[in-house]
Amino acid sequence: MLNFQKLSLLWTLLFLVGNPATGKNHCADKCGKVRIEFPFYLRNKNLNHTTDYPPEFGLLCTQQNKPILELPTLPIQLFVREIDYKSTLIEIYDPQNCLPDKLLKLGNASISPFRFPKGLGRPPPKLNVSFFCCDSLSCPISLLPSYKDVVDPRLVSCTKLKDVSVEWWFSYYEEKFFMEWSKPDCGYCEAQGQKCKWRNGTNGGTECNACRTKRIPTSTVVQIAAGGVAGLILLLLLVKALFYAYVYYEKRGEDQARIEKFLEDYRAMKPTRFTYADIKRITNGFSESLGEGAHGAVFKGMLSSEILVAVKILKDTVGDGNDFINEVRAIGKIHHVNIVRLLGFCADEFHRALVYDFFPNGSLQRFLVQQNNKDVFLGWEKLQQIGLGVGKGIEYLHLGCDHRILHFDINPHNVLLDDLFVPKITDFGLAKLCPKNQSTVSMTAARGTLGYIAPEVFSRNFGNVSYKSDIYSYGMLLLEMVGGRKNTNVSVEDSFQVLYPEWVHNLVEGKDVQISLEDEGDAKIAKKLAIVGLWCIQWNPADRPSMKTVVQMLEGDGCELVAPLSPFHISGSSTVNTVVPARRQNFELEVIHEIEENSVDHF
Structure with a gap:
């Protein structure tokens, strides 16, 4: 294990690496973990933006060492997590985990001189996206593509703000999205292991430039390796703790464990899993009954103002769960025009329910x-x-x-x-x-x-x-x-x-x-x-x-x-x-x- 002196040295090294550091000849800067190279530059530096760098590629480095890109045509600030100079890609994120708020302001406006990545060599297609205002969520703005026929139950109580036709949907996932630039293109130089700059101090073309970089001292490498070993040990301990937790909860109840394992095997079928609280909210407290059969009662529900569903609450919830397993397993993989479609299910402790399309004509x-x-x-x-x-x-x-x-x-x-x-x-x-x-x-x-x-x-x-x-x-x-x-x-x-x-x-x-x-x-x-x-x-x-x-x-x-x-x-x-x-x-x-x-x- 690392002693106190080694740990202090490691934290000192990480602190120094995390702060902005400028290389010679302005070949490379750093803002936090992001490497800043041509055509990008830090506006905090006193550089000639006319002859050395394109003005619209300027970045601001905050006091927290987070680079920000300000688009020339829009008054919004986009946080940059990574820049891939070889692929000419920029990864955008939001440190507050509320990127939809930025996208709402962005809408379908132009992001020139940047653009959204092409797919198969073609411009990205436009897609209608709905924005919602959700006061109950940590991020008050949420979005969902308009083509989805099942609404996230967390959005049921939200208010729709507007629908926008955008090009960035296929570049957005998991609270991040990507942009790219076409000119100046430094991909060739990056592939050669070199840097890029204006040719002869003009902005008419680019040329490759070999920059000298400082080698990391051997002692630094040793310290980083020691930190990696310590991190690996912590990771193994965490995995072991999660394993014991999994075994514990698996043994809590035989019936519930069997249902959970069954649902995990069939998770790829994409039916939405609801909690019992979701089911009560969707059915408005089971206020409108559609009938009762041998295996349970059926209630009318609403996922949104446009999507009606029928929710079947299974009886004998203290039993072994065979009726529930039979129904989900039998229709989980079925996609046929004459078989009812399973939209979702609930397996919350001993509450079991199935969610289907609503058919107004009845039986x-x-x-x-x-x-x-x-x-x-x-x-x-x-x-x-x-x-x-x-x-x-x-x-x-x-x-x-x-x-x-x-x-x-x-x-x-x-x-x-x-x-x-x-x-x-x-x-x-x-x-x-x-x-x-x-x-x-x-x-x-x-x-x-x-x-x-x-x-x-x-x-x-x-x-x-x-x-x-x-x-x-x-x-x-x-x-x-x-x-x-x-x-x-x-x-x-x-x-x-x-x-x-x-x-x-x-x-x-x-x-x-x-x-x-x-x-x-x-x-x-x-x-x-x-x-x-x-x-x-x-x-x-x-x-x-x-x-x-x-x-x-x-x-x-x-x-x-x-x-x-x-x-x-x-x-x-x-x-x-x-x-x-x-x-x-x-x-x-x-x-x-x-x-x-x-x-x-x-x-």
Whole structure:
């Protein structure tokens, strides 16, 4: 370790280095840690600014040894952190960490003789930037590019000052930005290890000049090395302390630690992380409820005056967090037009919330009415587009991701509609992930919404649980879209009735039906949706088509589609292509509770 005398010598050396020092022949000056060379000069020196240096490149060195650049056209002072003479770049910063205040004054004004760095040899593009006034922050001025669709929650309570179209945005990051100059260009001389000056004392051109510099004494090098060793030891101690702190907090709670590790692995997906205080502020204290489902309540929120969101507060916050992990993991990597977009999340102690886009049209359930209800009925063409969109979303979940995602809760309440009635599948709280080559999954209990749960999910006596279970739920949804009514009846606890409506087969056979179809095109759409729905709700999972086949059936004209037998038909019958006569059947299923497995795949 360094003794007291060596430490005193080191601090003395640093003090001397930190003060301005002038080299011979004005080849180099220093202001703090910044080297001042041609074409820059210190205005504090008594130099000939006409013949020796360009006047607009003068710098002021403050009493704190901080160089300041004053632009000729603007009354602002820019602090210089570094000058790269070889690349002709200047790094600008603000010692008060409030650079946006300087940029607000700069706006889109000219910075001649300087400019902002070019990208790929082209002038920097202009970008609209919004300035905010934030009294609650250490820097009262904040800025954000206007193209961002998610606002920093710290700016929610701020006041927008103005929007400016600027060229400096792509030169600004992490509380600093860069400028460059083109003339005089001393890059060639710097590359040769020499300095630059006016040729023959005129400002018409430059030439290289070899300047003699003082070598640093060996003793000084030793002292600097000793200081580096001491700094390294302190750094190692700090790293060790941080490591022990990390281990301590990792062991504080098993559930919270698992969620934190999971979120760290998925941090690259760019959903915004909110604190619970942010969630309360965004929802205005949970003042406007949008509804409540099996996994939590949903509230309307506002990130800004222009961005509305839906915030889902998960239930069972004292549990192991599987619902939260399922939902974030299932949709964290999904980018599909028919899957709801995750904007952010909250994992603040035991508070867990998910933030989505807000859809003013609500869920599909709102529009499942018969066509005589003109105020709500969407029309058969629109219903076909919605059914096809939901199908493509499920197909993407089954085939388009790294892992197959089984939703297990497809129903009209979990299909949201945007402003253009484009469907968005939501609520992944019951979802399971499995490899694409895995045909079945293990489950310890039935999951889903009564009336949409496939028989094999209730009991393995009806077959293995697989992606075909989602197809059954989708088929029930299609039949409800066609009939404008529910096909199920929840009676008593742990039981339900599948109401198999006779009008479905009447529709596909061309007989009288309970729904009026005046237009031939509407009749074709309704018949196609009904036939596809019947195929999807086949009792035997092996008889149901894949989602890829379902999408192809919906995209076709439907002329070649043949109705299946009753969905409760057992494979192997000799009358597979016979249309079942019109009838009404009630099938009552009792929930079969299975013995819980010893190990559950939590993914």
